[in-house]
Amino acid sequence: MPPGSVAEALRVQDKLRPLVDLAGPGPTAPATVAGLDVAYAESGDRLAAAVTVLDARTLAVVDSAVTVGRPAFDYVPGLFAFRELPALLDALDRLTVRPDLLVCDGHGLAHPRRFGLACHLGVVTGLPAIGVGKTPLVGEWDEPGPRRGGWSPLRDGGEVVGRVLRTRDGVKPVFVSVGHRMSLANAADRVLALTPRYRLPETTRTADRLCRDVLAAASG
DNA sequence: GCGACAG
DNA sequence: ATCTTGTCGC
Numbered sequence: 001m002p003p004g005s006v007a008e009a010l011r012v013q014d015k016l017r018p019l020v021d022l023a024g025p026g027p028t029a030p031a032t033v034a035g036l037d038v039a040y041a042e043s044g045d046r047l048a049a050a051v052t053v054l055d056a057r058t059l060a061v062v063d064s065a066v067t068v069g070r071p072a073f074d075y076v077p078g079l080f081a082f083r084e085l086p087a088l089l090d091a092l093d094r095l096t097v098r099p100d101l102l103v104c105d106g107h108g109l110a111h112p113r114r115f116g117l118a119c120h121l122g123v124v125t126g127l128p129a130i131g132v133g134k135t136p137l138v139g140e141w142d143e144p145g146p147r148r149g150g151w152s153p154l155r156d157g158g159e160v161v162g163r164v165l166r167t168r169d170g171v172k173p174v175f176v177s178v179g180h181r182m183s184l185a186n187a188a189d190r191v192l193a194l195t196p197r198y199r200l201p202e203t204t205r206t207a208d209r210l211c212r213d214v215l216a217a218a219s220g
Numbered sequence: 221g222c223g224a225c226a227g
Numbered sequence: 228a229t230c231t232t233g234t235c236g237c
Contacts, residue, residue, distance in 0.1 A: 038227075040228045047228090075228080077225040083228095084227075106226045116226070137226045175226085 002072040002082055009079045010113075017115045019123045024183030026128040030056045030100035032063075033194065035203025036091070036121070037105045038084045039211040040071070041219060047071055048218065049087035050211035052203060053099045059194070059202045065094035066214045077137065080106060081117040085124070092125060101182070101190065102129040103203040107137050108179035110154055110162035122180020129179030130187040131162075132201055136175055144173050149192060163188050167195035174199065 003009035033056045038049045047070065053063040067090040073082035108118030108131035118131030139156035141164045148169050154162035154177070162177030165188055176188050194201035 038228080040227085042229060044228075071228095075227070077227090080226050111226080131226085133226055135226065137224095 002086060006076060006079065009073065009076075009082050012082075013079075013113055013115045013120075016120065016123050017113065020109075020115070020119050021122075021181045022178065024178075024181070025186045026182035027100050028186055028189070030128075030190070032056060032097060032099045033101045033103060033190070033203055034092075034095075034099035035103050035105075035201065035205070035207035036088050037204055037207035037211055038087060039208070039215045041215060045070060046215070046218075047084070047087060048211040048215040049084060049091045050207045050214065051088070051091040051095060052206040052210055053095060053097055054203055054206065056100070056193070059196070061206055063095055063097045064206075064210055065091045066210055067091045067094070068214065068218050078112050081120040084117070085120060088121065089124065099127065102127050102179065103190070103194065103201050104129060104131045104179060105133075105204055105207070107131040107133045107162070107175065108177040110136070110138055110156070110175060110177035112138055114161065116177070116179070118177065118179025128181040130182050130190065131175075131177045131179050132191055132204060133175040133177075134200070146170055148195075151188060160184070165191060167191065167199050168197075171199045
């Protein structure tokens with residue numbers, strides 16, 4: 001069951017944070033990679049969580065699952081995972097295959113307490129996981145090189161918590177961080193392998209499309 | 221005290 | 228997250 005208060009959510013993070021596996025490097029040639037994303041109704045009281053599993057080599061979708069439900073927690077920066085986690089886990093349970101890597105829409109270690117959504121999902125599922133955020137939550141960085149592959153370290157409190165990575169020439173960079181059972185360098189490599197054409201990973205894009213479609217269909 | 225603040 | 232008009236570029 002979801003936490004009933006901010007204080008309780010913080011205690012949950014404190015308890016789970018030590019379980020994050022930072023040994024890495026994690027799979028460098030995964031067979032399948034999963035993307036997870038959530039779409040919200042305008043009213044904000046309903047959501048659809050989607051997981052798509054892609055063949056890591058062809059990027060074709062080989063499995064997927066969706067769940068319609070309600071946000072499990074108010075949106076609080078730093079406690080974002082509690083909002084979407086139940087629905088995402090429900091969707092993951094409906095998959096027929098076990099993906100080799102989870103690519104989450106949000107941060108992993110690039111979090112005020114080093115336990116963002118990607119860490120949380122990784123610990124709970126036991127699967128290797130990384131976070132790919134579109135905007136920063138914590139940290140400082142220098143502008144990465146302008147071409148695809150350019151990157152710079154994301155630093156916070158004296159430590160490197162992620163990488164600011166340019167996935168396409170001339171586009172805004174994304175924020176990559178480790179979630180669970182992955183090294184940062186491998187995480188960045190996996191993201192580049194998932195962005196042959198667009199700024200965001202194909203995993204994120206396919207999951208985004210799926211949950212939006214389902215939400216629209218469920219709305220009428 | 222004030223601003224910042226994943227999605 | 229979601230709403231929202233026009234605009235630039237392939």
